[in-house]
Amino acid sequence: MKFLLLPLVLLLASAHVSFSQSIVRFKSSKPYAVLSFVETASGQEVHSSTFKRYIDTSALKNDTAFSSLLNDFGRINLSYNYSREEYPAGRRQTRSTYDLLIIAAVRSNSLREFQENSIGILSNNAHQQLFRVLEKAEPYYDRFVWAGSERSVKDQIIGLKKYEAKANEMFRAFRHLYNSTWPDAIPFDVSVFPIPAVSGNTSATPHANSLCVAVLTGNKDLPGTMGVTLHEICHVLYDEQSGGFQHELDAMFKTSRSPFAAITYGFFDEAMATALGNGYAYKHFTGQIDTTSWYNNPYIDGFAHAIYPLVEDYLAKKKTIDSSFVAQSIELFGKAYPRSLSDYSILLNNMFLYADAEASQDRARLKKIIGKYFSSSRYNFSSPVLHEYSIGYIKKSKATQLIIVDQNQDSTISELKKTLPELEALLKDQRSPNYVVSFFDNTKRPVVLIRVTSEAFLDKAFSLLKQKQYVDPATPLFIVE
Template identity: 30%
Template sequence: MKKIFLLAFLFLTSLIFGQKTTFTIKYSEQLAVYLFIENLSEHYPENVFKTEFQKSKYNTEKYKNIISKFDKLIVDYSFRFDEYPYGSKKNMQTNDLLKKNLIETNNLNDFKLRSAGFIPIQTLSDLASCIAEFTDVYNELIYNPNKEKFEKQLRDMIKYSSDNNIVGYFETGLLFYNSSWDNAIPFVSAFYPLPNSKGFTAQAFCNNFISAVQVDLNSNKDLFSVMMHETYHIVYDEQSFEVKTEIDTYFKENKSKCSNYAYQLMNEVLATALGNGYVYEKLDGKLDAGDWYNRKYINLMAKKIYPIVKEYIDQKKAMDKNFIDTYIKLYEENFPNWIDELDNIMTYRYVLSENETDLRGISKLFRYRSRTEFDSEITENSINKMKDTPLTKVVIISKNTAEKVKLLKNKFPELKEWKSNANKEFANKFFLNDKSQLIIINQKESAIETLFKLIK
């Protein structure tokens, strides 16, 4: 217990947003241990934490059983903010709330008290027990061998943040996004060491940013530009209901056939333009000449919109209808074919299929996904729910084809002239009036991967 308070004393710093809201950088042992166990899961790919554990004296049945117990805990529930325009506000995840509470409490008893009600009490108790069992293991294998380097690195990050007024970029985001923040709520960033690695991880949620940082990191500008990228997702998410409704209206009223898929892409594009473009340029003195994001749609569109973003920031203007219309126009003029590229449109998908193995096949084909929904029935009700979303709509029929096609024709007037042969496999794509794509596949014997290749 003494060690936790010492770390908090040594590595907790407060900077000021507008002299009111605090920006805190710290190390959280509880969070680090939780994420360490998560990385040991058999469902996780090979990683440095798993490597260190597997070659250690702790790679025994006792600890493997604890990992297995941890794997079986169901801690991720979610709920939507249904009054907001679809997809404009992130679903609340209990897993995020648990990580938030691990960061913001000083011991596991406080963590359990604050987290009671998010998940079942027995699950919460078991989770805390797993963290307690692995705390000494984590410290011996990961933290203590990297302690000196990491603690110096954390001090350097705190100084860099202060010297470069990183907090000011938060205010820049609030103004540009026309968003708001309650000054009584601090923004807390938690870092933990990532040994024997290059780069760092990044995730933001609620009022938190978390990152595993390589212990030999030598470029704080990269780290902090990515940190602000993730933070801007939160700023965007915290736009008021009125602002989000206005933005949704601007996109829906725009006549461009690209407006829907431009909208789906915008959140990531703007976070990239601001974080990897604007913030990086300010920290380094020049724009990053390389890719800003490792996905072409986001990278290219972020670079295309960047001059407009910078103009709005320099003029202290919030994004408005003119900005949205300009953004859509740039998308349509420069990348008109993107609305037909499966790799793009399948990032946002709603799949109806009575064969759940199809979902795994689609996930294998299109690994990158931003928003996805699935229903295992093809009924009037499930089609209605799918139709009400702006996502790419995928219907995979494997039985009673004629009946299912009739249902679809009744719901989508765009299919009125479509003729299909229920006895043969097919894969067709239709552009709908809501400017999303509808993909209908009739599956007899072929794998779903094969059928997707038939789509023109």
């Protein structure tokens, strides 16, 4: 079972630090299942390529009413961002109303209850539109997914509950390692939703204490599902470190003299969750280490394997992440991946993305094109490209700068030259309407600028970046044909 994220179990602790109830509560949430079904079918949020393929090859592909429903869904913006500025910029400052919607869905047992629990998150008009779509989509979900999956989901939930006691132990140990503030009194609700398939890929996502875990209806690897669940809980524990400790950890990476420190920092959250959930937890549940890959990204998988002995040692000694742990992690990553500093798949994993796409459907298409070639664990999006906030980020943000110029190309690039003076020489005498220029600026920060005249050329540009793999200072510009 690959590339699953893990939720964790939490119990009420007594004065003797013993748990009286599980921290993980497995359930089947119909509202979330219907929402994820519509998201996947529309391509807005593809929870699993296996699930998407199942939907696309079913009788739904020729159902015009269902297609119209998906078009209506695509016009609803579910995500409005807000910031928690008390956290360091290198951590996840930005949160979204989308998380609040998912939390409401997981906690609800019916669409009606979900509708009531989510009032106020979106505008009243968008809220009504969303539930008109979900109510019409529910019969499709019942017929094409739930009818043949119900028994498997219920059986798997029964089986997963048998691991709760061991999960409680690991939650406590992981929380101490992370130095996290998550309280014993707040358990995690894990919404298990089905993908009608015997084999394939699944997904899992954390939303505070509401975790969403997809399972294959033919799944027999319950320890693997538990590992994924704990993986997701680790993300929550990392997010919920105190502001003070986040700043301390942030400083440990940023004061390192290693050129690999920033890249290691970008992968640290995912690699830790993978080492703990897919590595340590799986071993704890089964008595043996999983000898297959733990994550479908080679860098994250390799980094997680590299730090696994360190993680195991700290857990055994009941130690908390400290400067020595961070320094050793950076050293291990640098030894494993000496060319990572110029690898596009690394550079685009943690980035600031700028584009003129402001409508939700335009942003979704952009995200889909990028996701076709590169995965990004963290990115901040700003539009329009020349907005004062965007220019401010381009001037000051430390992460990779990915700038997509597909509107008002000449005037936009002319203005960008004022902020990125390297462009003047790199684009001298350049006449092609479609190109990519990538370089390291005078602060050694990676910058990738893509100028295209259509969505088709944008897709070709990312395909070329994937093929080239590394930034090459000798040939910083290449034409997209």
